[in-house]
Amino acid sequence: MNLPEDIILDILSRLPVKSLLRFRSVCKPWCALITDPYFVQMHLSRSLAINTNLILILRKYPKFFYVDLDVCQQEAAVELDCPFKSPKGYLIFASSNGLVCMFDDDGVVCDSQKYKVYHTFLWNPSTETHKKLPFTPIEVPVNARFAYVAGYGFGYDPTTDDYKVIRVIRFYNAGDNGYYLIPEVKVYSLSTNSWRRIEDIPFLDTQHRLGVFVNSAFHWIAVCKTGQMGLGIVSIDVKDDVCREVPLPDSVDDKFYMVIGVLGGKLSMLCNFTRVCVELWLMKDYGVKDSWEKQFSIEQQSVLGYFD
Structure with a gap:
């Protein structure tokens, strides 16, 4: 029939x-x-x-293993046949919709400068398809003293039906008042298979290299350049290439250990007030300061140490 x-x-x-x-x-x-x-x-x-x-991917250097979370009777992790080969293995730094973004743990020296650049790969373990991203060098300023990768990220942008990879390189140069920052930000688009440069990103220092992707923007915890110096959340919107500060709720400041993530498609923030409590906040309406809503607070002293 x-x-x-x-x-x-x-x-x-x-x-x-x-x-x-x-x-x-x-x-x-x-x-x-x-x-x-x-x-x-x-x-x-x-x-x-x-x-x-749902698949959980585990790394036992230099191999990868997976556990199928839909198969309740699976007794052990199964080794994945990684399509990329490297003596030092690979690192997975983000995933989205089953697509994994990873880079080699070796890297290559860029031109005559002693700066390491990592090759980036996209891999779908379920469909066994993969892609090596085109190489993009670090554009080293003449007066740069030293540099390293300050931020990176990977995510899916539903507004353009495209996957994006971002790389933030931080250069330092000795100025009159000490060292100052010269940033280089590049964004890769899977639809065009190319990198593009973003200019004038106004933040000084990211506290966590891995960016969180939500609402078509990458987010980091950073030392902000605008306003008072202190920790905050900065974003780089891949639609208009604009860097912004995300407002924090009035009831919190930068005097805690902060971790950001995505929960239910919303920007979330885990605040660890050392030896006092741990709070989870959710931004219900993106970009609106008053939409931050505390989900819960943990005050059990026997538990707090695990959040360090």
Whole structure:
């Protein structure tokens, strides 16, 4: 019996990725259907909605292993066949929608300058597809004394249906009042397979190199350049290439250890007031200061040490 195509689509979109990879060999129409971008997006949207097709990737240097969280009876992690080979292995720094962004743990020296640049890769362990990003050198200023990677990040931008990688290089040069910063920021777009340079990023120092991607912008905890000097949250919007400070709630300041993340698609902040309490905040309406809402507070002394 021949089923209507919309019924076949609905059935196939409910299946795990491994089954779909096998079913591509059933016939040419099925192969074309399963690899069609519309179906891929449909399958992804359904997986996100019902929280399925979850895989935990573990690293035991230099190998990678995975645990299928949808298979309750899985007894041990299974080794992944990493398509990239390097004597020193690779580091995964972010993932989005099943796509993993990673770089080699070796790096290459850029031109005649002694600055290391890491090759970046995208890898989908479920579909066994991968891509090496084009190499982009560090544009070292003539008066730079030293430099290193200050920030990086990876995420999916639904407004443009595109995946973005960002790299922030921090150069220092001795000025009249001590060392000052010369930043270099580059953004990679998967749709164009190219890097572009962003100019004039006004923040001094990121406290965590890995950026959090939400609302089409990368976020870091940083020493802000505008306003009073102190820790805050800065963002780089990949739509307009503008760097902004994200306002903190009035009830908190920079006198705590801060970690940011994404919870339910919202920007979140974990505040560790050492030996006092740990609070989790959620920004319900992005960019609106008054929309920060405290989700819970932990004050058990026996637990607080684990948040250090």
